[in-house]
Amino acid sequence: MARVLFDHVTKRFGEVVAVNDLNLEVTDGEFLVLVGPSGCGKSTTLRMLAGLDAITEGSIYIGDRRVDNVPAKDRDLAMVFQSYALYPHMSVGDNIGFGLKLRGASKSQVRERVERAAETLGIEELLERKPRALSGGQRQRVALGRAIVREPEVFLLDEPLSNLDAKLRVQTRTEISKLHRRLGTTFVYVTHDQVEAMTMATRIAVLNLGLLQQVGPPQELYERPANVFVAGFIGSPSMNFFQPVVRSEGETLRLDMHGLSIEVPARWVPGLLPYDGRPIVLGVRPEHIHDPAYLPSGVLPASIRATVDVTELMGNETFLHLDREGTRFLARVDPRTQATPAQEAEVVIDVSRMHAFDPETEQRIEAQAAPAEASGTEAVS
Amino acid sequence: MLGRRWWVPWLWMLPALLLLATFLVYPGIDTFRRSVLDARSDGFVGLDNYQAIIENPNPLVADTHSALANNAMWLVLFTAVTVPLGLVLAVLTGRVRYEAAAKSAIFIPMAISFVAASVIWRFMLEFNPSVGTVNAVVTEFGGQPTAWLQDTGAPQTWLTERGPDEIPGPVQLNNLVLITVGVWMWTGFALVVLSAGLKGISTEMLEAARVDGANEWQIFRHIIVPTLRPVIVVVTVTLLINALKIFDLVWVITGGRFQTDVVATLFFKQSFINRDFGAGAALAVVLLLAVVPLMLLNIRRFQSEEAA
Amino acid sequence: MSLGVPVPAREGRPALGYWFRATWARLPLHAAVIGFAVLWSVPTVALLISSFREPSAIASSGWWTATVDTLTLDNYRTVLDQRGMGRSFINSVLITLPATALVVLVASGAAYAFAWMPFRGRGLLFLVVVGLLVVPLQMTLIPVLRLYAAMTVNEELPLLGGNVFGINSFTGIWLAHAAYGMPFAIFLLRNFFSSLPRDLIEAAKLDGASEWQVFWRIVLPLSVPALAALGIFQFLWTWNDLLIALVLLGDPDLAPMTLRITNLVGSFGSSYQLLTAAAFISMALPLVVFFAFQRFFVQGILAGATKG
Numbered sequence A: 001m002a003r004v005l006f007d008h009v010t011k012r013f014g015e016v017v018a019v020n021d022l023n024l025e026v027t028d029g030e031f032l033v034l035v036g037p038s039g040c041g042k043s044t045t046l047r048m049l050a051g052l053d054a055i056t057e058g059s060i061y062i063g064d065r066r067v068d069n070v071p072a073k074d075r076d077l078a079m080v081f082q083s084y085a086l087y088p089h090m091s092v093g094d095n096i097g098f099g100l101k102l103r104g105a106s107k108s109q110v111r112e113r114v115e116r117a118a119e120t121l122g123i124e125e126l127l128e129r130k131p132r133a134l135s136g137g138q139r140q141r142v143a144l145g146r147a148i149v150r151e152p153e154v155f156l157l158d159e160p161l162s163n164l165d166a167k168l169r170v171q172t173r174t175e176i177s178k179l180h181r182r183l184g185t186t187f188v189y190v191t192h193d194q195v196e197a198m199t200m201a202t203r204i205a206v207l208n209l210g211l212l213q214q215v216g217p218p219q220e221l222y223e224r225p226a227n228v229f230v231a232g233f234i235g236s237p238s239m240n241f242f243q244p245v246v247r248s249e250g251e252t253l254r255l256d257m258h259g260l261s262i263e264v265p266a267r268w269v270p271g272l273l274p275y276d277g278r279p280i281v282l283g284v285r286p287e288h289i290h291d292p293a294y295l296p297s298g299v300l301p302a303s304i305r306a307t308v309d310v311t312e313l314m315g316n317e318t319f320l321h322l323d324r325e326g327t328r329f330l331a332r333v334d335p336r337t338q339a340t341p342a343q344e345a346e347v348v349i350d351v352s353r354m355h356a357f358d359p360e361t362e363q364r365i366e367a368q369a370a371p372a373e374a375s376g377t378e379a380v381s
Numbered sequence B: 001m002l003g004r005r006w007w008v009p010w011l012w013m014l015p016a017l018l019l020l021a022t023f024l025v026y027p028g029i030d031t032f033r034r035s036v037l038d039a040r041s042d043g044f045v046g047l048d049n050y051q052a053i054i055e056n057p058n059p060l061v062a063d064t065h066s067a068l069a070n071n072a073m074w075l076v077l078f079t080a081v082t083v084p085l086g087l088v089l090a091v092l093t094g095r096v097r098y099e100a101a102a103k104s105a106i107f108i109p110m111a112i113s114f115v116a117a118s119v120i121w122r123f124m125l126e127f128n129p130s131v132g133t134v135n136a137v138v139t140e141f142g143g144q145p146t147a148w149l150q151d152t153g154a155p156q157t158w159l160t161e162r163g164p165d166e167i168p169g170p171v172q173l174n175n176l177v178l179i180t181v182g183v184w185m186w187t188g189f190a191l192v193v194l195s196a197g198l199k200g201i202s203t204e205m206l207e208a209a210r211v212d213g214a215n216e217w218q219i220f221r222h223i224i225v226p227t228l229r230p231v232i233v234v235v236t237v238t239l240l241i242n243a244l245k246i247f248d249l250v251w252v253i254t255g256g257r258f259q260t261d262v263v264a265t266l267f268f269k270q271s272f273i274n275r276d277f278g279a280g281a282a283l284a285v286v287l288l289l290a291v292v293p294l295m296l297l298n299i300r301r302f303q304s305e306e307a308a
Numbered sequence C: 001m002s003l004g005v006p007v008p009a010r011e012g013r014p015a016l017g018y019w020f021r022a023t024w025a026r027l028p029l030h031a032a033v034i035g036f037a038v039l040w041s042v043p044t045v046a047l048l049i050s051s052f053r054e055p056s057a058i059a060s061s062g063w064w065t066a067t068v069d070t071l072t073l074d075n076y077r078t079v080l081d082q083r084g085m086g087r088s089f090i091n092s093v094l095i096t097l098p099a100t101a102l103v104v105l106v107a108s109g110a111a112y113a114f115a116w117m118p119f120r121g122r123g124l125l126f127l128v129v130v131g132l133l134v135v136p137l138q139m140t141l142i143p144v145l146r147l148y149a150a151m152t153v154n155e156e157l158p159l160l161g162g163n164v165f166g167i168n169s170f171t172g173i174w175l176a177h178a179a180y181g182m183p184f185a186i187f188l189l190r191n192f193f194s195s196l197p198r199d200l201i202e203a204a205k206l207d208g209a210s211e212w213q214v215f216w217r218i219v220l221p222l223s224v225p226a227l228a229a230l231g232i233f234q235f236l237w238t239w240n241d242l243l244i245a246l247v248l249l250g251d252p253d254l255a256p257m258t259l260r261i262t263n264l265v266g267s268f269g270s271s272y273q274l275l276t277a278a279a280f281i282s283m284a285l286p287l288v289v290f291f292a293f294q295r296f297f298v299q300g301i302l303a304g305a306t307k308g
């Protein structure tokens, strides 16, 4: 019912192309997160959906209704602004109830629903206050309350957590997720924080420079990033990249780098065969580089020696900043590791979790599906 | 905004535009027409009226050169003093507990009608030091009483040795006195508008600057002035234009005598006393045209806003 | 030095020394504010004292020499005893209040369109409106008078009196005052409106507000200081107007106070002492209005709109 469809949507501000030929469907009840670096067009996408910015080309559908020319007030959307945008002259209660009042709800109805929303968010005691007498976190809740009280078809949230402290942020994150599960409404959520994206989304859409890079469930984006940008953006800490050369050796392929030679697992061979004799981009996530002394099961190991620059103890894991002949990379290993700074250490790459990308197009080079692997990621070029 | 029909903004502006068209645009166009007609608005005389403004053929009846020069002086001095003064006072009065009283004292001259103002100032500037306040103060400090409103000499002649009309300089003492009266009347305007703008500046921003170690002057210079820019523009433009068409104050205090005429008083004299509508209209058109550079100055700013 | 930050009286702490030092640091501030307030008040005080003096005393000695026992209420009595004084006060109110309300209402609608509704040619049209500030009032009088003469409806307006429209009508003079105040009003309000945070307007639209509701419930309440400032000025300018009333209201029953007082002075020769008293009588209401509006100049009206 409240599905949202972007159909070849482009937005230009003069010369700047803020959003470039966006095709995206948000299904009913979904929690879609738009991520991307600053200035990539996330807010613009949201604002076009909300009806605050006109579309330059293409069209947007909400449900079955084409809304290109429908004014914001008639779209039945609620939005939490990046700046919160609370009405400074109204009390918290009036702020939350304003939308209902405008839509002609009776006084008692407004009060009842405002109270219910306030209760959900734990701000019942604040209803009489003016926004200026609230803390940042409380303002954020009021902004949220103003959105949920309307029970709209679609929720739009533009970086609502971006200036809360770390703890409040984690807490509010789970609250918003719960809210989504309870309401079952479509959410479109903008953030540049990929942890928020990974933890909250049913699907993530990654934008860069106005172009949609990939859409899919968090796990898909993590396991099968469509290109180097997505691979580097999703996952924290980010993926390590190497530039090995592909070399064939009888039936097998090997990746050569820094006097090191790694055998390519069988399911990558068909994809990499055309690159024989040429460089590729190899991606390995820090969590797939291990200390050989504490190797988990199911790893396809390839050993590599490197100098340890820095070790960062995180408690439940340790980050090793490594350097092999000038190529720096990061490993996320068992905290019991013996590696010490300024010394050589041996680490093991789990080759079964490697990613390969074309060095020119930066697109993913597909491996054959492993037996248990799910599919369904749309790769957008 | 999306889905807004094109005529909606025009509907919002309609009453205002109708009023402006009837009471300002139409008379303005009518004035253009009259400015190329003769004294009785009967025959076409081309640009003769404008030529008369330039050549100033009759300085004893209507000294257009003096009026233009005086107006230019009003424009510069009046604005250059009133705006900064209003701004500083707005900031200062906002910081004392008797803000309302202090602002009122400075604002009261605005509330005085021009007729009353003329009475006040003729009292204040009376030559006889036992009646005129200013001359009483001057003589108290050992100076000579001065005919403030009649003295067309340059102010420096007054500072050295007295003698009205001795050096008719470009800056006449009596004009400076009139401009001072103008500043006295209009500072309240600048103060009130700027103060209203000042109240819109978020206190959080000022606090943030203080925490960052800015001193009061830096806050004024780098936070208050830039944030208040739109309001400062309103005040400056309004005062510039007021100076351009200054009429009442000069008219009620000196009546334009002693070479204190400005363009608007001369326009009034020509039209309604000398009954030369053509000459009057041409002067009014000069006033209208004087605003054009001011608008050109602003046009780029508005165009860039438009693009956003 | 924290100029202007109020010193909190802390409990359980010898705050006196602290208080003293803070006050000492603020001394220049107080001196400046009080100095300006006093300087600006001198002419008004002079007028006020003179208004209580005998004509002969005014002519022969300065106001500062007056003692309490020489003061008299005669001037006020003479003015107030004039036939029609009461009626002219009512007329002034009947002219000024609706004219002021009309300007604020009509201009705020237009200013909202200029600030928040993009349309083609918006910047240029706005410049033209601001440019109309320069049109001298005197210039428009003849064309407007001709227009009014043609449109006069010669029937009695119920309740208020005067004609229904045109010359000698309240409706006519309301429209005239509204039009003359329009350029400044639009200019001031547009610049205030457009400095409101865009997100607030958009949030209201998403909440389902129509243009009218955004205007009425968001923009106007948040522009109270600007509306108050505009209201004060429009009130004063209309209240103190002489010229428009002179031209458009010939009927003595409709004359406002300014007109009545001018006539009074005419009929008594140049009787300064009556003028001074009359000036204060006519200033009373504008000052009440000014004080009443003071409280709308609220600090930080936008505080709390955004992230803290």
Ligand SMILES: Nc1ncnc2c1ncn2[C@@H]1O[C@H](COP(=O)(O)OP(=O)(O)OP(=O)(O)O)[C@@H](O)[C@H]1O
Binding pocket: A013, A016, A017, A018, A036, A037, A038, A039, A040, A041, A042, A043, A044, A045, A192, B308
């Ligand atoms: N009104 C505008 N006029 C011109 N350019 C604009 C305008 N609004 C946005 N842009 C540009 O469009 C691009 C996308 O902006 P957008 O606000 O969508 O970024 P964003 O992804 O939300 O970034 P952030 O994470 O910093 O909020 C940016 O390059 C921005 O400079």
Ligand SMILES: [Mg+2]
Binding pocket: A042, A043, A044, A082, A158
């Ligand atoms: Mg953004």
